Amino acid sequence: MRLHEPLTPPCAKPMSPRRVASSLFGQYAIAVTSVALALLLQKVVWPFMATSPFLFFFLAVMFSSWWGGWGPGLLSIGLSAMAVDHFFLDPTHSLRVAPGDGVALSLFTVLSLLMARLNTALRKTSLERALLLERERLARARAETEQARFHALLVQAPAIVALFQGAEHVLTLSNPLSTALFGQRALLGKPLRASVPELVPQGFLALMDRVYSTGEPSLGQETPWTFLQADGSTKAYVLDLVLQPIWDAHGRIDGVACFAFDRSESVLARQRMEELNAELKRSKEQYQGFVSQSTEGIFRLETDQPLPTTQPEQEQVEAILAHGYIAECNDAMARMYGLESAAALTGTRLGNLLVRGEPHNMESLRAFIRGGYRLEEAESHEVTHDGRPRVFLNNLVGVIEAGHLVSAWGTQRNVTEQRRAEEALRHSEERLRIAVNSAAIGTWDLNLVTGAYQCDERCRQLFGLSTEVSLRIDALRSGVHPEDQARFEQELARAFTPSSGGDFRIEYRTHGTEDGVERWVSVHGRAFFNEQARAVRFTGTVLDVSERRSTETSTRFLAEASAVLSSSLDYEDTLSNVARLTVPDLADWCTVDLKQPGEPFRRVAVAAAASEDAALARQVQHIHLDLEKHRSHPSAQAFLQQQPVLIEQIHLERFLENARNEEHARLIRTIRPLSFIAAPLVERGRAFGVLSFFSTRSGRRYTAKDLAFLEELAHRVALSVENARLYQEAQKAIRLRDEFLSIASHELKTPLTPLSLKLQMLSREVKRQPDSPLRRSVEDYIVIGTRQVKKLSELVSDLLDVTRIAGGRLRLEPEPLTLDLLIREVVGRYEPEAARMGSRLQLDLQASVVGHWDLLRLEQVITNLVDNAIKYGAGKPIHVGLHTRGNRAKLSVRDEGIGIAPQALSRIFGRFERAVSERHYGGLGLGLYITRTIVEAMGGSIQAESALGEGATFTLELPLGAGETAAQDSSEEPSEADSATRDT
Numbered sequence: 001m002r003l004h005e006p007l008t009p010p011c012a013k014p015m016s017p018r019r020v021a022s023s024l025f026g027q028y029a030i031a032v033t034s035v036a037l038a039l040l041l042q043k044v045v046w047p048f049m050a051t052s053p054f055l056f057f058f059l060a061v062m063f064s065s066w067w068g069g070w071g072p073g074l075l076s077i078g079l080s081a082m083a084v085d086h087f088f089l090d091p092t093h094s095l096r097v098a099p100g101d102g103v104a105l106s107l108f109t110v111l112s113l114l115m116a117r118l119n120t121a122l123r124k125t126s127l128e129r130a131l132l133l134e135r136e137r138l139a140r141a142r143a144e145t146e147q148a149r150f151h152a153l154l155v156q157a158p159a160i161v162a163l164f165q166g167a168e169h170v171l172t173l174s175n176p177l178s179t180a181l182f183g184q185r186a187l188l189g190k191p192l193r194a195s196v197p198e199l200v201p202q203g204f205l206a207l208m209d210r211v212y213s214t215g216e217p218s219l220g221q222e223t224p225w226t227f228l229q230a231d232g233s234t235k236a237y238v239l240d241l242v243l244q245p246i247w248d249a250h251g252r253i254d255g256v257a258c259f260a261f262d263r264s265e266s267v268l269a270r271q272r273m274e275e276l277n278a279e280l281k282r283s284k285e286q287y288q289g290f291v292s293q294s295t296e297g298i299f300r301l302e303t304d305q306p307l308p309t310t311q312p313e314q315e316q317v318e319a320i321l322a323h324g325y326i327a328e329c330n331d332a333m334a335r336m337y338g339l340e341s342a343a344a345l346t347g348t349r350l351g352n353l354l355v356r357g358e359p360h361n362m363e364s365l366r367a368f369i370r371g372g373y374r375l376e377e378a379e380s381h382e383v384t385h386d387g388r389p390r391v392f393l394n395n396l397v398g399v400i401e402a403g404h405l406v407s408a409w410g411t412q413r414n415v416t417e418q419r420r421a422e423e424a425l426r427h428s429e430e431r432l433r434i435a436v437n438s439a440a441i442g443t444w445d446l447n448l449v450t451g452a453y454q455c456d457e458r459c460r461q462l463f464g465l466s467t468e469v470s471l472r473i474d475a476l477r478s479g480v481h482p483e484d485q486a487r488f489e490q491e492l493a494r495a496f497t498p499s500s501g502g503d504f505r506i507e508y509r510t511h512g513t514e515d516g517v518e519r520w521v522s523v524h525g526r527a528f529f530n531e532q533a534r535a536v537r538f539t540g541t542v543l544d545v546s547e548r549r550s551t552e553t554s555t556r557f558l559a560e561a562s563a564v565l566s567s568s569l570d571y572e573d574t575l576s577n578v579a580r581l582t583v584p585d586l587a588d589w590c591t592v593d594l595k596q597p598g599e600p601f602r603r604v605a606v607a608a609a610a611s612e613d614a615a616l617a618r619q620v621q622h623i624h625l626d627l628e629k630h631r632s633h634p635s636a637q638a639f640l641q642q643q644p645v646l647i648e649q650i651h652l653e654r655f656l657e658n659a660r661n662e663e664h665a666r667l668i669r670t671i672r673p674l675s676f677i678a679a680p681l682v683e684r685g686r687a688f689g690v691l692s693f694f695s696t697r698s699g700r701r702y703t704a705k706d707l708a709f710l711e712e713l714a715h716r717v718a719l720s721v722e723n724a725r726l727y728q729e730a731q732k733a734i735r736l737r738d739e740f741l742s743i744a745s746h747e748l749k750t751p752l753t754p755l756s757l758k759l760q761m762l763s764r765e766v767k768r769q770p771d772s773p774l775r776r777s778v779e780d781y782i783v784i785g786t787r788q789v790k791k792l793s794e795l796v797s798d799l800l801d802v803t804r805i806a807g808g809r810l811r812l813e814p815e816p817l818t819l820d821l822l823i824r825e826v827v828g829r830y831e832p833e834a835a836r837m838g839s840r841l842q843l844d845l846q847a848s849v850v851g852h853w854d855l856l857r858l859e860q861v862i863t864n865l866v867d868n869a870i871k872y873g874a875g876k877p878i879h880v881g882l883h884t885r886g887n888r889a890k891l892s893v894r895d896e897g898i899g900i901a902p903q904a905l906s907r908i909f910g911r912f913e914r915a916v917s918e919r920h921y922g923g924l925g926l927g928l929y930i931t932r933t934i935v936e937a938m939g940g941s942i943q944a945e946s947a948l949g950e951g952a953t954f955t956l957e958l959p960l961g962a963g964e965t966a967a968q969d970s971s972e973e974p975s976e977a978d979s980a981t982r983d984t
Contacts, residue, residue, distance in 0.1 A: 027068030028075055034060040035079040039087065046088065053088035054080075054108045058115065065116035066123055073116035080112070081105055125774045160239070160262065163246070164192060165255035169208050171195070172255070181237065181260075183229035198228050211243045211256050214949070218243040222263050238267040297333025297392075297412035299326055301350065306404030309373075317365045320405075324350035327407070336390065336414045355381045355389065364394065373398030373405060379415075390416040444525075445539040446471055462521045462542045464510040473538075481509035481518070495527050496535050502527035504538075507545060520549040554709050557585060561713060571721040575689075576605040578717055584609035586710065587693035588700070589671065591620065593635060594681075594689040601625050601639070610697060616671060623664055633658040635690045638678035642687045644714070646707045647676040650694075675702040679714035683722040691717065759786050812854040812937055819849040819858070819889055819958075820882055826862045827880060830870060838875030839895075841866075845882040849889050851960040857934045858958075864927040865893040865954050872952070873897040887960050888940075894953040900946035908944060931956075 038056035046053075057080035065073030086093060089101045160181055163173035169192035174182070187195045193205055202225060207218050220241040226234050240261040248254040291298050304323040307316065326348050334345045337353075354361045364378040375396040381389055396410035442459030446452075453471040460467065464479030473492075480488045488508055495504035504525040511518055525540025564577045572594075579590040592605040602624050608617040630636050634645040647655075650673050659665035673694040681689035691714045695702070763782045766772070827841050834841050869878045874897035881892045900908065909932040935942045939959045946952035 024071075027072045030067055031060075031064035031072035031076040032079065034063045035076050035083060038080065039083045042088065053084050054104075057084060057108070058112065061112040062115055062119060065119040069120050069123065070116065073112075073119070077109060077112040077116065081109060084108070122774075160258070160260035162258040163255060164208065164258065165246075167209075167212060168193065169205070169212070169256065177262075178258075178260075181227060181262075183227055183235070185228075185230060196227070198226060198234070202226065207243055208256050211245055212253055215245045215247075215253055217245065222267055236264070237262060238264045291330040292332070294330060294411075295332055297329065297336055297414075299329035299333050299410055299412065301325070301396075301408040301410065302327035303406060306401070306406050309400060309403050309405055313366055313369055316369050316405075317362065320365060321351040321354065322349075324408075326350070326353075333412055336392070336412065360391075368396055368398070373400060373408070375410075390414060392416075442542040443540075444471060444542070446473075446537070448538055449536050459542055462510065462519060462544055479510045481511065484508035495525065498529050498533040502529065502535070504540065507549075519544055520546045550705075553585075557581075558713065558716065562716060571724045572604050574720060574724065575717065576607075578713075579605040579607035579691075582693065582713075583607050584698065586706075586713075587677075588696040588698050589613075589617075589620075589673070589692075589694050591635075591692045592689065593625065593639075593692070595627075595639070596688065601627050601636075613671075616667065619663075619667055620671075623660065623667070625660070630658060630660065634676060635678045635692050638680045639687050639690045642680050642682050644680065644707055644711045645676075645678040646702060646704065648701055648703065650674055650676055671696055675700060677702050677707055677710050679707075679710050681714055681718040681721065683718045688718070688721070756786070812857060814852045814854055814938075817851060817853050817855055817858065819851060819853075819891070820845040820847055822855070822859060823862055823880060823882060823891070826859060826866060830863075830866050833867075834870050834878065837870050837873065839870055839873045840877045842877055842879050843881075844879065846884060849882055849884055849960075851889055851958060853938055853958065854934075857938070861931050861934050861956070862891070864931045865956075868927065868954075869893050869895040869897075869952075876951070884960070885957075888957045889960055890955065890957050892953060892955045894951060896951040899948045899950050900944065900952050901948055905944055905946060909942070 035057070038060035041056045042053060045056075057076075060080055061073060061076045064076035082095065085095055085101070085105060089104075158177075160177045161173070161175045162171060162178040164170060165172045171187045171190060171192060174188060179185075179187075182196060185195070192208065193200060199205055204225065210216075211218050218241070220239070222238050223241055224236060224238055225241075226236050229235055240263055242259040244257045244259065245253045246255040246257050301324050303320075304325075307319045307323065309316070311319070326345055329342045329345055331342050334340070334342045337345055339345050358381045360379045360381050364375065364380050367378055368375040375394060378394050378396075380392050380394055391414075393413045393415055394410055395412075396408055398405050398408040400406070442462050443454075443456055444459045445454040451470075451472075455465075455471045460469075463476060465471070465475055469475050477485075477488070488506060491504060491506040494500050495502055504523065504527065507520060507522045509518055509520055522543045522545045523540060524543075525538060527535045528537040528539075530536050561578060561581060564574065564581055575592045575594075579592050582590045588609045590605075590607045591603060593601055593603050595601045603621055606617045606621045608614065625633055625636055627636050627640065631640065634647060637643075638645045652669070652672065655673065655676075656665050656668055659668055673696055676692070676694040679691045679693075680687045681691065691710070693702070693710060759782055763779070763786075766778050766782070823845060824843070827843060831841055866878070866880070873895035876896035878896075879892075879894045881894075883890050909928050932942050935956050935958065940957050942954065942956040944952060944954050
C-alpha cells in the first residue's frame with residue numbers, strides 16, 4: 001500500500017458510486033475553495049506585507065492535502081503557484097515568470113510538496129491508529145465474552161472446580177461443588193494456606209507448591225482428604241484429584257487449577273462389599289473345614305430347573321440324569337474320582353458320572369423315587385475322571401419344595417477296591433481297542449520262526465498288500481516306493497541288529513494294490529531276539545501320515561512362495577517367479593493373466609514343468625483372452641465372478657469350445673490338459689488377474705483340497721502385488737512431496753529479500769524524520785517485522801535443507817577456516833537478541849583453531865546452537881566454549897534454562913522432533929536435525945546432555961584435517977534452488 005492511499009476501516013460499509021464521486025468532487029472543491037480563500041486573504045493583507053505572497057497559500061496547500069490527500073494537494077499547489085504569479089509577482093496579471101521569481105516559485109512548490117507528503121503520511125497514520133484501536137476494542141470485547149462463557153462453564157461443570165492464583169494460592173473461582181467441599185465457607189480472594197489450614201498437614205499445600213514451581217501437573221486417584229465444615233465438624237472425602245498449572249500470556253505460571261471428582265460413595269460401597277465378601281468367605285471356610293474332616297464323600301446335588309414329583313417314574317429318572325449336577329462336595333469325594341480337589345468335580349453332570357443303562361444305577365434312582373426321595377446303602381456304578389469305573393454305596397435325601405425336587409444331600413463310600421485289578425485290566429484293553437480303531441492304526445505281529453502272523457485289514461491297506469498275500473518281510477518290501485527302497489532296507493537292517501535294541505522307525509511312501517493311491521505311512525515296530533541274538537518276532541503299528549506330510553509340504557511351499565513374493569517390488573517379475581515355483585510340485589503348467597484398469601486382459605507369465613514344453617510355453621505366452629468374447633472360459637469366469645473355478649477332469653472336446661482360434665485349439669490338443677484350477681487375484685474387492693493351473697503329464701487330479709490351497713496362494717500373491725503397487729505409489733508420493741517442498745520453499749524464499757530491503761529502506765526513511773511523533777511506533781513495527789522476516793527466512797531455509805538432505809543433494813565446499821573467529825562473529829550478531837531475552841553470552845575460546853570446513857554450513861550449525869540456547873535459556877547466562885583435542889576441534893554450547901527430558905534426548909536430533917510443546921515455543925523441529933546432518937557430513941559428531949530444569953549442553957566434535965571430511969555430496973551439479981539459497 002502506498003503512503004498516500006487512504007485507509008478504509010474493514011468494518012466500514014462500501015460507498016456507492018454516486019457517494020464516491022460526491023466525495024471526490026467535494027475534496028477537490030475544498031482544494032479550490034481553500035486556494036480562493038487564501039487569494040482573498042492575501043489580497044487583503046498585501047498592502048501591509050508585500051514581501052510575503054506565499055503565506056496564506058501554504059496554509060491552503062496544508063489544508064487541502066490533509067483533507068483530500070495527494071490529488072487535492074497537488075491541485076492546490078498548482079492553483080496557488082498560478083495565483084501568486086498572476087496577482088502578486090511582476091509582471092502582475094500575467095503568467096510570465098521573471099527570472100528572479102522562478103526560484104521563489106520553485107522553492108514554494110518543493111516546500112508545498114514536502115508539506116503535502118507529510119500531511120498525507122500523518123493522515124494515513126491517524127487512520128491506521130483509529131483502525132487498530134477499533135480492532136483492539138472488538139478483540140477485548142470478544143475476549144471478555146469468551147472469558148465469561150468459560151467462567152460459566154467451570155461454574156456449571158459436574159466436577160469440583162477451583163482456580164488459585166499466585167504463589168499464595170489465592171482462591172479466584174469456586175463452583176458450587178467446590179464450595180460444598182470447603183464446607184460452604186467464604187474463601188474467594190483468600191490464600192489457601194490461611195483459609196483452609198486443615199489441608200497443610202495433609203500435604204495438599206505441598207502438592208500445590210510443587211505444581212506451581214515446576215509446572216508439572218499432579219494426578220491422584222481415590223486419595224483421602226478431610227475438610228472442615230461450616231459448623232466446625234470435619235468431613236472425609238475420597239477424590240480423584242487433578243492439579244494443573246495455569247500459564248499467563250508470557251508463558252509464566254500464573255496459578256493452579258484444581259479439578260476433582262468425589263469418589264467417596266463408590267469407595268465406601270466397595271469397602272462394604274469387600275467386608276460382606278470377607279464374612280461370607282469366613283462362613284464358607286468354616287463349613288468347608290467341617291466337611292473336609294469326613295473320610296466319606298459328602299455332596300450336594302442341584303438341578304437346572306425344579307423337577308415335578310408327579311411325573312412318571314421313568315421320566316423322573318431321565319430328568320434327574322439330564323438336569324442334576326454336583327453343586328458342592330468335599331475333597332474326599334473328589335479323590336474317589338481321581339481328582340485332586342473338590343473344585344475339579346463341582347459342576348459335573350450326574351449323567352456324566354453314572355453309567356447310563358447300568359442296571360444298578362437305574363434301580364438305585366428308581367428306589368430313590370419310590371422311597372419318598374430317600375435312599376440308603378444303594379449301589380451305583382460310576383466312571384471317574386481317570387477313566388476307571390468304580391462301585392459306590394450311596395445315601396441320599398432329596399429336598400422337595402412345592403411338589404418339585406430342587407436338590408439332594410448325600411454321602412458316598414468307595415467299595416471297588418476288591419475288584420480293581422480285574423476291572424482295570426478289562427478297561428485298559430477296551431481303551432486300547434477303541435484308540436487303535438479311532439486312530440485308524442494298523443497293527444501286525446509276525447513270528448519269524450514259524451511264519452505265523454496277525455495282520456488287520458488297515459495294516460494290509462497301508463502296506464499295499466492284497467488279502468491273498470501272506471505277511472512276510474519280502475511282502476513288506478514289495479509295497480515300498482522305489483525312491484524310498486534304499487532307506488527302508490537301511491532302517492530294516494539296523495532294526496534286526498541286536499545292538500540297536502530292535503527299534504524300527506521310518507516314514508516312507510507306499511502304493512495300494514487295490515486303489516493305487518500313493519500314501520505316506522509311519523511305521524513303528526520292534527524286533528525281539530532270543531538268547532542266541534537271533535530275531536524271532538517282529539511286531540508293530542503302521543499309521544497313515546499322508547495328510548500331515550501334505551500339510552507340511554503345503555506349509556513349506558507357502559513359505560517359499562512368501563519369500564519369492566517379498567524378494568522384489570516388480571510384481572510382474574514376482575508373478576513369473578511364482579509361476580515357475582508352482583511347477584512341477586503343484587501343476588504341470590501355470591499361467592498368469594493380468595488386467596489393469598483401461599487395459600486388455602494380457603498374459604504376463606507362463607511356466608511349464610517339462611523342458612521339452614518350452615517352445616509350447618512361448619506360444620501359450622502370446623494367447624490373450626478377450627473377456628467379452630470368451631466369458632465362458634474358466635479363467636475368464638474366475639476373473640469376472642471373483643471366485644475360483646475347479647475342473648477335476650477335463651473333457652477335451654468341451655474344453656476346446658473355449659479356444660480363441662484354430663491356433664489356440666491346436667495348442668490345447670497338443671498339451672492335452674487333464675485337470676484345471678483358476679484362482680482369481682482379488683484385492684480390496686477388485687479382481688486384477690488370474691492364476692491358472694493344469695496338469696498334463698503327471699496325471700494329477702485336482703480336488704477341493706487343492707482348490708483351497710491354491711486359493712490361499714492366489715490370496716498371498718494378490719496381497720504381495722497390491723503391496724508392491726502401494727509401495728511404488730508411496731515412493732512416488734514421497735518424491736512428489738519432496739519436489740513440492742523444494743519448489744515451494746524456493747518460491748517462498750524469493751519475496752523475502754525484497755521485503756527485507758523494503759523494511760530497511762523504511763527504517764532509514766523514519767530516521768530522516770527524528771521529530772515525527774510516529775517515529776517510535778513505526779520503528780517498533782519495523783523491528784517486529786524484521787524479526788518475523790528473519791524467522792520466516794530461517795524456516796524456509798530449513799525446509800530447503802531438509803528436501804536437499806532427503807534427495808542426497810547436500811553439498812559441502814570445504815575451505816581453510818578459523819573457527820574461533822567465526823564463533824565470535826556469530827555470537828556478536830546474537831548479542832542484542834540475547835540481551836532482549838535477558839541472557840548473557842560468555843565465551844571461552846581457544847585462539848587460532850584452524851580447520852578445513854564449509855564456511856556457510858558451519859556458520860549455520862553455530863547459529864542453530866546459539867539460537868536454541870537463547871530461546872530455551874530462560875534468561876540465564878549462556879556459555880560457548882571451543883578447545884582442541886588431538887586432531888579434532890570440540891565446540892560446546894551450554895545454557896542454564898528449562899532443560900530436556902531424558903526420554904526426549906534420544907530423538908531431538910530427528911526430523912520434525914521437538915522436546916518441548918509447540919504451544920510455548922515455535923519452530924518446525926528441523927534445526928537440530930539439519931545440524932546433526934551437516935556435522936556428520938563433515939565427519940564430526942554431536943551429542944546432547946541435559947536434565948529438566950538444569951539446562952542443556954550441546955557438544956560437537958569436528959576433524960581439523962581436510963582429508964577426514966566425509967562430505968555428503970551428490971555427483972550432480974547443484975540445483976538452482978541450492979545455488980539460490982547459498983547466494984541468499
